[in-house]
Amino acid sequence: MKANYCKDTKAVRTSRIFPNDINNHNTLFGGKLMSDIDMIASISAYRHSRTECVTASADSIHFLHPITPQDSVCLESYVSWTGRSSMEVFVKVIKENLKTGERQIAATSFLTFVAMDDDGKPRAVPELIPETEEEKYLFQTGADRAATRKQVRKKSNELASVLDLGQPW
Numbered sequence: 076m077k078a079n080y081c082k083d084t085k086a087v088r089t090s091r092i093f094p095n096d097i098n099n100h101n102t103l104f105g106g107k108l109m110s111d112i113d114m115i116a117s118i119s120a121y122r123h124s125r126t127e128c129v130t131a132s133a134d135s136i137h138f139l140h141p142i143t144p145q146d147s148v149c150l151e152s153y154v155s156w157t158g159r160s161s162m163e164v165f166v167k168v169i170k171e172n173l174k175t176g177e178r179q180i181a182a183t184s185f186l187t188f189v190a191m192d193d194d195g196k197p198r199a200v201p202e203l204i205p206e207t208e209e210e211k212y213l214f215q216t217g218a219d220r221a222a223t224r225k226q227v228r229k230k231s232n233e234l235a236s237v238l239d240l241g242q243p244w
Contacts, residue, residue, distance in 0.1 A: 120188035156217025
């Protein structure tokens, strides 16, 4: 299996913020941004694996600066680290004030996808080659994030085992 460069997995989407996208604080609704992040990240995962992928987890989404109707929002995603069948996808959200041109990192996110074969079983993914300083940094720190994800997943399974399944409605 031939290795891929991070840039080969990059997906970019820029859009405006309209009234149906905002919350009661006149900023972009967080759930809308989360959906957009998952959507663009899935494209990067598919570009790397060239097969169906499932979202295994949204590992982190950090909202750093609010996005307003005066801004455009640009989502950039790419595969930043790989395991055997899993891919960590980094999404950078950049807001730009359309009047002033000022740009800020509005949010960052890491998601994990698993490549699936035709039978719905995890399948191996190609290795990854980072080139830029940003890509190299994320790649070099990826194993630590993967270890943290493994611990968090274990704790999530422990929590799920004690949750009540009764019907509250």
